[in-house]
Amino acid sequence: MKRAKHFGIVLTVIAAAAAIVLGVCAGSVFVPPAHLLKIFGNALFGTKLEGVPDSSVSIIMTIRLPRVLLGFLTGAALSVCGTAVQSVLMNPLASPFTLGVSSGASLGAGIVIACELTFLGSFTLPAAGLVFGIAAMFLMVAFASRIDRTLRGSTIVLTGMVLSLFVNGIVSLMANAKDEKYKQIMKWQTGSFSGRKWEYVIILAVTLAVCLGYFLIKSRELDLLTFGDEQSQSAGVSTRREKTLILLATAVLSGTAVAFAGVIGFVDLISPHIARRIFGAEHKLLLPMSALIGGTFMVLCDLAARTVMAPNELPVGVVTSLIGAPFFAWVFFRRSSSGSLRR
Numbered sequence: 001m002k003r004a005k006h007f008g009i010v011l012t013v014i015a016a017a018a019a020i021v022l023g024v025c026a027g028s029v030f031v032p033p034a035h036l037l038k039i040f041g042n043a044l045f046g047t048k049l050e051g052v053p054d055s056s057v058s059i060i061m062t063i064r065l066p067r068v069l070l071g072f073l074t075g076a077a078l079s080v081c082g083t084a085v086q087s088v089l090m091n092p093l094a095s096p097f098t099l100g101v102s103s104g105a106s107l108g109a110g111i112v113i114a115c116e117l118t119f120l121g122s123f124t125l126p127a128a129g130l131v132f133g134i135a136a137m138f139l140m141v142a143f144a145s146r147i148d149r150t151l152r153g154s155t156i157v158l159t160g161m162v163l164s165l166f167v168n169g170i171v172s173l174m175a176n177a178k179d180e181k182y183k184q185i186m187k188w189q190t191g192s193f194s195g196r197k198w199e200y201v202i203i204l205a206v207t208l209a210v211c212l213g214y215f216l217i218k219s220r221e222l223d224l225l226t227f228g229d230e231q232s233q234s235a236g237v238s239t240r241r242e243k244t245l246i247l248l249a250t251a252v253l254s255g256t257a258v259a260f261a262g263v264i265g266f267v268d269l270i271s272p273h274i275a276r277r278i279f280g281a282e283h284k285l286l287l288p289m290s291a292l293i294g295g296t297f298m299v300l301c302d303l304a305a306r307t308v309m310a311p312n313e314l315p316v317g318v319v320t321s322l323i324g325a326p327f328f329a330w331v332f333f334r335r336s337s338s339g340s341l342r343r
Helices: 002-025 033-045 054-089 101-115 121-147 153-177 179-188 198-217 219-225 229-234 239-261 267-279 283-307 316-335
Strands: none
Touching: 002 033, 002 054, 002 267, 002 283, 033 054, 054 153, 054 198, 054 219, 054 239, 054 267, 054 283, 101 121, 101 153, 101 179, 101 239, 121 153, 121 239, 153 179, 198 219, 198 239, 198 283, 219 229, 219 239, 219 283, 229 239, 267 283, 267 316, 283 316
């Protein structure tokens, strides 16, 4: 069993690296991997760029590399959040997408777009998305705790779904009221990594490192929470406190990812399930493997989004939905025969 897991870890790392290389090299202009190595060598060690066109350097360093890395980090962040939320709520269908974070971020972004706000320059829209996404999670937890002081998973999921539907209704009303901004708001709601900056990559990378580190520190509590509140409390876990802290950390990480990339669904549902099937339910291994699988999946979806209908580009959220919706249905119907998250 250990040998199989070790093999799975190596294969996952290789797949992630291959997806990043493919995402950077492929596109309207193909850049050979040999040129890619020379460009990285020049950027890191100052080696010569013999035989590499200046246009290739510009394409890689200013367009594709930040886009691919942001895509990978976004997929990793959403997958880590999905893993944590599913364990805390003991619900295989739970995710930040269903708990109101994405809809809250949509409301913030919609307000910025509709009112043409620019008080933070290019960071205005991401900042508003982050603040409103986190606020939505705070609001959801506050409502859920009023209804159920123990914060049972079913209460949180239902509260989050109701909040998401209500906020999405407000965003749709806003988009229709501002006809000239309708396409821009709708485009943001389907996600994209086009034109994203290196600053976004750095901010999301730091946020992911901090939050993933926190989740790994709390891996024992996450393991116990998958058994239910009673068994967790008997093992000395303060379930209400731990649930609240983990959900808030999830809101920060998923809110940051959504703020930079727009609303992208189903990644936080698909990747944790694949990771659990391969690596089991121990969070010390499950969390990083889920991050790698989610990042790889997102890079491949973004590659499909910009190449399948070239020169036109599909929103990456459309690609993830086309794959994720059938997967969601499969998990839902499979749940009747196996409701546990633990293998």
